[in-house]
Amino acid sequence: MTTAARTVEHVTCLGCGCACDDITVVVQRGRLTEAQRACALGAAWFGDGQVPDAVRIRGRAGTLERALGEATTLLRDAQRPLVYLAGDISCEVQRDAVAIADRLKGAIDSLAGTAASSVLGAQRRGRAGATLGELRQHAALVVFWGVDPEARYPRYNARYAIDPIGLVAAAGRRSRRVIAVDVGQGRGPADADGRVAIPPDAEVDALGAMRATLQGRSAGANGPLAPAIALVHEMTTARYVALVADAEPGPTPADPDRAEALIALAQVLNGPTRCALSMLRGGGNRAGADAVLTWQTGFPFAVDFGRGYPTYRPHADAAERLAGGEVDAALVIGAPATLPESVARGLGGVATVAIGPRASAAGWKPVVAVDTGVAGIHEGGTAFRMDDVPLPLRPALDGEDVRSAAATVRALRERLEAGA
């Protein structure tokens, strides 16, 4: 192994849904020593690139061959298997994972389900959106609805919505006006040019009143919703509005109707002006899981192949199924550390196979655990940004001796597809 440092440029980070692809990674003695331009979340995501390399069968070390054999038997014998797509796997691995669920006539769900209310809202109404780079070109007014991207999407403002220059927004930040809408604990950016406060219990009403105003149905300019109505008037005077909200669950549970109300408002703003709603999504290539499931099955998450074809059970996602005793074996593909708490808890009660980064450290004690590399650090492929833009992954450590998730999942798929 060479001791000289080498760098890999244009690396895509999956630390959050921003999927910044401008990271330069420095590698020395097989370790990542630096991730230049990465934010704190990104730096933590890259870490030093060291991952465990264990294969465990019922807690004991085993060979990959035996592990795959045990996994095949366990999954084949299951009556109600569940496949779960966790984070940090490429779309190529996700494609194989859906094939496995199809073969097993199992259920499949993914991290994309964390944003269920926004997905369901979009299925009812559609959406008025844009890729992130389009906000950069055109947005003259950026309204942060109850979110400051700083915490969970640290480079969103610097790379996309606010700071960079655009074709139309030629002076970058100075070309735009930024408004923070504070909804209780969910506060917009501290350095916004203007602020509007909306009580959390009036949020959906406020969005409805804003829409009604645009549709010429008077909502009254006085009372608690007056600031929201003043805001919507301001929005119509901007040439292009970006409305930014968080699609991931926050510290306080959001009203299930909130996402749909945001979508409806953004749609209606197209008429008096142009508006794009940007729903912030988490990392680990969850947007890829949504895309892959959609193209292979027609549904974005919570799919069940139990009848021999995909059916959609958006109100019975993985956590519900596990809690309801509807699952007798599970295959988790991806990093266990990325699982929602509710899913991880449920997995403790069933026999599981875990394949992915740090699978052997999974708290719920899988029957079979196979550690692999991390997509984007140890292996390549494709990942999707939160706005559905596909990006190539440039693994800085793909020459290192780390087990590939792609090869492992493919091997399991082939075993499951062989024979009956």
Place this chain on the structure above:
Amino acid sequence: MTTPDRLRLTGATVYDPANGVDGVVRDVCIEGDRIVAELPAGAPRLDVHGMVVMPGGVDIHAHVAGSSVNHARRLLPEEHTADPVPAPRLADGPPPRSGTGGTVPSTFATGYRYAGLGYTTAMEAAVAPLAARHAHAELDDTPLIDSGFYVLLGNDDYLLRQIAAGELARARDYAGWLLGVTRAYAIKIVNPGGVAVWKDGGRNVGGVDDAVGSRAVTPRKILETLAAAAQALALPHPVHIHCNNLGQPGNAATTLESMRALAGRRAHFTHLQFHSYGGERGKRWTSAAKDVIEYVNGHPEVSVDVGQVMFGSATTVTADGPVEHLLYASSGRKWVNVDIELETGCGIVPYSYREKAAVAALQWAVGLELFLLAKDPWRVVLSTDHPNGGTFLSYPELIRLLMDRAYRDERLKGVNQKLLKSSVLLDGLTREYTLGEIAIVTRAGPARLLGLSQKGHLGPGADADVTVYAPDADRAKMFAAPRCVIKGGTLVVEEGQLRRAPAGARLAVRPDYDRAVTQDVKRFFDDYASVAFENYGAEP
């Protein structure tokens, strides 16, 4: 049977218009994945006496893969729930996959259903360069059809800048670079300039001489620049154009202006039906099919596909964002709009065409008029702009409308007549397409227009893509369920059942261009793009 390496199809009536064969009983010989002139006498035979044999179908324009199509899929869970597609029982080869149908089927179902119709090649008609990697991944999951896509360039900000600056050579080289880096097959223009205006906070352009940002940039200039680029880059398919003002009454004038702008230059005008209306915006609709198709008839450099409207469910999905906004505003249905940075737009509205609706009836009539008044079937391709005018599953019904006058007249009586006074259909167009002409408009013609010399015919050296139909007076029935389909030498449909689902090949071009352009493009990326120049495109 398993697929033998050699196979002689015997006894069928063959329609192979590219080779001048119009309903002749003869053998078709296959060796490996190719058609051959002869096989030894002992080669395996498939007796298809009494059947009709044609080359595999070639869809020149459909929306089957990529980010817009996937947005449409995501929008339609109720359609997918209503149309499950269990995994087929395959004899061998890659394991079968289940899926869902509806107007925008899942990828595996798309491949299975195309093959089930006897189609073996399909071109995805509109891919944003930024999402090229996504489109390729979906096509990789779409078995049975050889496929490629057209890359969207008619509202591309870098391109518009070059036009504004008079840098036409650089525009050409940019197109060459973009086609290669996205692994695309042809240049697509959608509502030239109109989408850029929409994204910039405007409404749309109204005609080919409207300014797009700079006064030096107009739809006309975009059309001229890209048509010239396609020619200079020696692309196998000319520039593929969705004109301005889609779906608007009176838009035939724009369509004819666009055609005249490119007179003398090869150009393909797509879903012409949606661009052949007379009348006036906001006032009245009439058919202008006759005027438009007469121009096409008189100009051999022009080719078209029809984009027929079929009654029933559809999903409108297009890069033409402003048009979909109008449809959303007028229909109140669910609506997706995605502005795609520096490149294009995307709009989606689920829709249905009803016989009793006046405009839908007119659209239906306009499409049929275009077909029936066309003089040269080699330049007028059958399409529904799947899933915009109807799905590809409605092609057999469309073929019946073209081949069976009595049936067509009967259907005509059942539609809303309010706007049909202007339609020459009412004058009793007597034309009935022959099987030979159907073979042209569904395979030989599109293959030739795409420059796919190994597709759309059954001469020696052609790809062994062959469809066998059982003749039936009901042509819809005949074309809906081929008895047997061979794809690249593999017997994929036997006795009407899908039996194998091999992967298809990717059709892509790699034109030569002056590579100096990439330095300038990289500067533009560094200044404005949200993805690194080095991460752009779809190279493996």
